[in-house]
Amino acid sequence: MNMNSKSLLLLCALVVSTASFAAEKQEPWSSIYKSQLFHITEVMVTDVASPPVAARIYAYSCLASYLVMKQNGADFREKDFTQASILDFPELDSNQELSSPEFAAIYAMLRVGENVMPSGYLLKEKQQNWIDQAVKSKLIKKSKVDLHIQEAEKVVSQVMKLASTDGYRELPALTRYSPTEAEGRWYPTPPAYIEAIEPEWSTIQPFFLASLDDYDPSPMAPFSLETESSFHQQMMEVYETTKSLDEEQKLIANFWDCNPFMVEFSGHMAIGVKKISPGGHWMGITGIAAEKTELNLAETAYIHALVGMTLHDAFISCWKTKYETDRIRPETIINKTIDQRWRPLLQTPPFPEYTSGHSVISRAAAIVLTGYFGDNFSYIDDSETYFGLPERAFDSFLQASEEAAISRLYGGIHFRDAIEEGVRQGEKIGKMIWQEITEKELLTSQNQ
Numbered sequence: 001m002n003m004n005s006k007s008l009l010l011l012c013a014l015v016v017s018t019a020s021f022a023a024e025k026q027e028p029w030s031s032i033y034k035s036q037l038f039h040i041t042e043v044m045v046t047d048v049a050s051p052p053v054a055a056r057i058y059a060y061s062c063l064a065s066y067l068v069m070k071q072n073g074a075d076f077r078e079k080d081f082t083q084a085s086i087l088d089f090p091e092l093d094s095n096q097e098l099s100s101p102e103f104a105a106i107y108a109m110l111r112v113g114e115n116v117m118p119s120g121y122l123l124k125e126k127q128q129n130w131i132d133q134a135v136k137s138k139l140i141k142k143s144k145v146d147l148h149i150q151e152a153e154k155v156v157s158q159v160m161k162l163a164s165t166d167g168y169r170e171l172p173a174l175t176r177y178s179p180t181e182a183e184g185r186w187y188p189t190p191p192a193y194i195e196a197i198e199p200e201w202s203t204i205q206p207f208f209l210a211s212l213d214d215y216d217p218s219p220m221a222p223f224s225l226e227t228e229s230s231f232h233q234q235m236m237e238v239y240e241t242t243k244s245l246d247e248e249q250k251l252i253a254n255f256w257d258c259n260p261f262m263v264e265f266s267g268h269m270a271i272g273v274k275k276i277s278p279g280g281h282w283m284g285i286t287g288i289a290a291e292k293t294e295l296n297l298a299e300t301a302y303i304h305a306l307v308g309m310t311l312h313d314a315f316i317s318c319w320k321t322k323y324e325t326d327r328i329r330p331e332t333i334i335n336k337t338i339d340q341r342w343r344p345l346l347q348t349p350p351f352p353e354y355t356s357g358h359s360v361i362s363r364a365a366a367i368v369l370t371g372y373f374g375d376n377f378s379y380i381d382d383s384e385t386y387f388g389l390p391e392r393a394f395d396s397f398l399q400a401s402e403e404a405a406i407s408r409l410y411g412g413i414h415f416r417d418a419i420e421e422g423v424r425q426g427e428k429i430g431k432m433i434w435q436e437i438t439e440k441e442l443l444t445s446q447n448q
Helices: 003-025 029-047 051-071 101-116 120-136 142-163 230-242 247-255 278-292 297-325 330-337 357-373 397-410 416-447
Strands: 263-266 269-272 379-381 392-394
Touching (some): 029 101, 029 120, 029 297, 051 101, 051 142, 051 278, 051 297, 051 357, 101 120, 101 142, 120 142, 230 330, 230 397, 230 416, 278 357, 278 397, 297 416, 357 397
Antiparallel strands (some): 263 269
């Protein structure tokens, strides 16, 4: 071997070694996506976004990142959830081949987040940080940044056009809900007596649910204070359960609290306590699963968008039930008929009781995550550590959804039938969405 050959081999080895080192230093795409999405979560917490609104924000923001990856060559033909959606998604057209569609996908996610949140302007700094980080790490050449942003903005425009037609802008013009003191009806609860949240949310356009009536739960127990009635027995169960909670049950209740409207009083001053939304918790779980399985950016964007859209639809279905049933909360009826001084462990959220939102959305998300990642997917949930709560270990997504559901009884904010029927409602939604996607997958495969 002559010296030139040796030099060439040495140079090749150096290039491979340097590339390997760079790859080792590169943070996994699933971790990068998770950290960038959390910037959106932080703004939602600042805005005190209601649970349904938060799910809508996650759905559209993550959808943008998914569509960028789809437009730039990621092969989703066999599981493209847009084919299962009842919406007409626009055809994305681009002649530009991007050197880093991942950069554009995350940028698009942050831009949609900016557009759909009141304090979205706070994401401008995060967008610039993302650009600086990408250039510094040589993810993208500085000369190519503008081109990537232009392509990302095309997707952002399409997503925002879709969002503008879902009925959200029309909500302020709709008839406002007025609570009554009629027997068994919902009424604002202590300590802040916040008015009912998102009473017309059922008018929002879902992604997958063609008819909301198809997902209505079984009727709730009729209001009755007769001691043998189901309602009275459930009321007593809440009262007695909360008076004898063990430490584990208290931990479970607090871990799944996720109440963005929690208020504490110091003298005459009300102080809002920052908490993640229920949907935000499940988006956090999605990120944990993506990290554990080391998904690439395309798959990470895919599953986040799908879970976000599932949460969005589950909240629409649940909120329809809540305001049709308009059921009283345990705190109100227990204070009125049993114990005026009793307070639940958790602060009662400001909307009617039936069905349990946590039960519905947790089960729906768990079904979709189980379909994607498989049964018995164990993980450590650290979604709440940012908010001062410890990690919890789960053997499956379904186990987590069961715990999320029963946490509402421990917390003293839901009756049992709202929890159990909520689980069934969420399961029906989750199974329908996953079945639609897998059926489309089968049809697509057969047509190849």
